[in-house]
Amino acid sequence: MNMLASLQFSPMSLLKDVDVDWAEALLVLCGVAAAFGFSRVGEKWFRKFEMWGGALARRRGLAVLAVGVLALVLRAAVLPIRPIPQPTIHDEFSYLLAADTFAHGRLTNPTHPMWVHFESIHIIQRPSYMSMFYPAQGMVMAVGQAVSGHPFWGVWLSLGLMCAALCWMLQGWMPVGWAFLGGLLCVLQLAVFSYWANDYYGGAVAATGGALVLGALPRLMRNPRVGHAFLLGLGLAILGNSRPYEGSFLGLAVAVALTAKLIGKNGPPLKVTLARVIVPLLLVLIPTLCGMGYYFWRVTGSPLRIPYFVNVATYKPIPYFPWQSVRPIPQYHHQAIKDHYLVWELRQYQLAREHAARFALNKTKIIVRFFFGPLLMMPVVMLLFATRWRFFAGLARPGKTRSLLLIFAFCVLGTELTVVFFPHYLAPTAAALYALLMMAMRHLRTWNWRGQPVGRQLVRAVPVMAAAIFLLHTTGLAFMRRRFVPPPDFGRAAILGQLKSNSGGQLVIVHYDPSHDSDNEWVYNDADIDAAKVVWARDMGPIANEELIHYFHQRRVWLLLADQSPSRLLPYPDADGNAAAFSTAKP
Numbered sequence: 001m002n003m004l005a006s007l008q009f010s011p012m013s014l015l016k017d018v019d020v021d022w023a024e025a026l027l028v029l030c031g032v033a034a035a036f037g038f039s040r041v042g043e044k045w046f047r048k049f050e051m052w053g054g055a056l057a058r059r060r061g062l063a064v065l066a067v068g069v070l071a072l073v074l075r076a077a078v079l080p081i082r083p084i085p086q087p088t089i090h091d092e093f094s095y096l097l098a099a100d101t102f103a104h105g106r107l108t109n110p111t112h113p114m115w116v117h118f119e120s121i122h123i124i125q126r127p128s129y130m131s132m133f134y135p136a137q138g139m140v141m142a143v144g145q146a147v148s149g150h151p152f153w154g155v156w157l158s159l160g161l162m163c164a165a166l167c168w169m170l171q172g173w174m175p176v177g178w179a180f181l182g183g184l185l186c187v188l189q190l191a192v193f194s195y196w197a198n199d200y201y202g203g204a205v206a207a208t209g210g211a212l213v214l215g216a217l218p219r220l221m222r223n224p225r226v227g228h229a230f231l232l233g234l235g236l237a238i239l240g241n242s243r244p245y246e247g248s249f250l251g252l253a254v255a256v257a258l259t260a261k262l263i264g265k266n267g268p269p270l271k272v273t274l275a276r277v278i279v280p281l282l283l284v285l286i287p288t289l290c291g292m293g294y295y296f297w298r299v300t301g302s303p304l305r306i307p308y309f310v311n312v313a314t315y316k317p318i319p320y321f322p323w324q325s326v327r328p329i330p331q332y333h334h335q336a337i338k339d340h341y342l343v344w345e346l347r348q349y350q351l352a353r354e355h356a357a358r359f360a361l362n363k364t365k366i367i368v369r370f371f372f373g374p375l376l377m378m379p380v381v382m383l384l385f386a387t388r389w390r391f392f393a394g395l396a397r398p399g400k401t402r403s404l405l406l407i408f409a410f411c412v413l414g415t416e417l418t419v420v421f422f423p424h425y426l427a428p429t430a431a432a433l434y435a436l437l438m439m440a441m442r443h444l445r446t447w448n449w450r451g452q453p454v455g456r457q458l459v460r461a462v463p464v465m466a467a468a469i470f471l472l473h474t475t476g477l478a479f480m481r482r483r484f485v486p487p488p489d490f491g492r493a494a495i496l497g498q499l500k501s502n503s504g505g506q507l508v509i510v511h512y513d514p515s516h517d518s519d520n521e522w523v524y525n526d527a528d529i530d531a532a533k534v535v536w537a538r539d540m541g542p543i544a545n546e547e548l549i550h551y552f553h554q555r556r557v558w559l560l561l562a563d564q565s566p567s568r569l570l571p572y573p574d575a576d577g578n579a580a581a582f583s584t585a586k587p
Contacts, residue, residue, distance in 0.1 A: 507534075
């Protein structure tokens with residue numbers, strides 16, 4: 001088996017959103033050719049749009065609001081072709097458990113008496129029953145569930161907040177017109193068709209926190225204000241409760257840059273720094289740390305014991321970093337959970353150790369493909385062509401571009417060190433990526449080729465082609481839909497809907513074959529298992545199953561043969577039937 005291919009395609013297949021790179025690349029090549037051949041076409045119309053956009057961008061607050069609202073409107077508009085998603089990934093179910101818990105006014109759930117039947121990936125069962133992840137994503141989805149009845153609307157809201165925060169961040173680093181354009185490009189790239197907008201484990205929440213941190217930095221360096229310090233603290237609080245590992249790299253880089261400015265010879269007096277920066281930051285961060293400690297205490301019994309590490313200690317022998325050694329293999333109750341950690345995750349770990357350079361290169365490819373794609377990489381590539389790489393020589397001089405690039409490089413280093421990677425791991429620095437893109441476009445716009453304003457035309461072509469790509473995706477053309485529409489889930493959602501239509505409570509005992517794909521996990525439950533309409537449990541053999549059935553004696557019991565094609569849902573055999581013929585899993 002090609003392990004490198006496994007890294008590139010197996011993780012990305014989990015995103016359920018394969019970009020149509022080939023079609024987008026063809027469109028970009030046509031746009032580049034048109035810019036060289038017709039560098040002054042549409043001059044009048046481009047100027048009118050730039051004047052209109054510039055007038056809106058100068059109203060900073062309105063521009064931020066417009067970008068956020070546009071993200072919400074566009075995602076809602078494409079619901080007929082990208083409907084509210086059904087969860088299929090382990091992470092999604094875990095975050096949904098957190099959302100369901102918070103939406104019902106609880107921080108965690110008591111361990112169920114029959115918990116061993118309900119064990120699943122990314123869930124802790126003891127000392128309480130809860131998601132292993134940090135709470136920010138679940139809290140946002142809980143808002144959607146509590147207000148509208150479905151957690152997706154929390155994801156939807158987070159998309160608008162992310163794009164608005166990114167536009168505000170860009171306003172702190174560059175002229176407002178470019179900031180507005182960057183916000184619009186973020187909407188089209190991330191907020192409609194990416195997996196961040198179509199799953200329950202995306203990066204919008206962490207990206208919002210990162211944008212607040214990066215947006216507050218230049219403002220505090222220019223003129224410290226209490227409001228900006230509060231926003232910096234809020235951004236750090238969001239990162240600490242969504243992606244604390246990657247967020248710590250961003251926080252450290254920003255802390256170094258801000259400290260160097262504030263204590264430098266041109267920095268403000270110490271009294272001003274304390275009153276306008278340090279004290280407001282502490283007023284946000286101290287309650288945040290106390291709140292996190294309280295949450296950890298409720299979930300794990302200790303304010304210093306994090307649910308994530310409880311899960312790791314219970315189930316995961318594969319280390320986080322490739323230079324670490326595999327820990328002793330824990331005792332698993334279920335083969336499917338064992339296979340997840342000792343097959344897929346072990347494969348990634350071995351690849352990271354044996355092919356470190358190629359492993360890091362593949363991560364870089366995933367970053368470029370997800371955040372930029374062929375269209376947004378075009379300005380960067382063309383800038384390097386136009387300046388014949390002299391652009392990098394300019395980075396040796398102090399300036400905004402160099403500062404952002406150093407911050408971003410430091411944060412990327414953090415993600416390159418880990419064994420497993422997905423694009424949302426880099427969400428805290430997504431705003432820096434788009435800021436660097438806009439800086440590249442500003443430089444490219446001034447480039448003339450043989451006396452023709454080719455650079456200006458290339459930059460103008462970017463939003464036009466972005467809109468064209470968006471429209472192509474929404475038309476449902478066959479050549480676009482073949483690779484763009486996400487594949488159907490493995491059948492859980494359909495069977496869940498069927499079971500919910502039945503009267504009374506339902507208990508489903510899930511049987512896996514020895515060749516079961518651990519990615520296709522059926523056993524996930526609501527926060528309140530006993531009150532749930534449908535309860536999913538693992539097949540643990542006739543004796544253990546009968547104990548479970550006795551506990552849920554008022555429910556109708558089913559046996560799900562998950563690995564048959566298609567999956568089969570059958571009435572569970574009674575004590576005199578052939579239960580053993582179906583229930584071969586060992587406890």
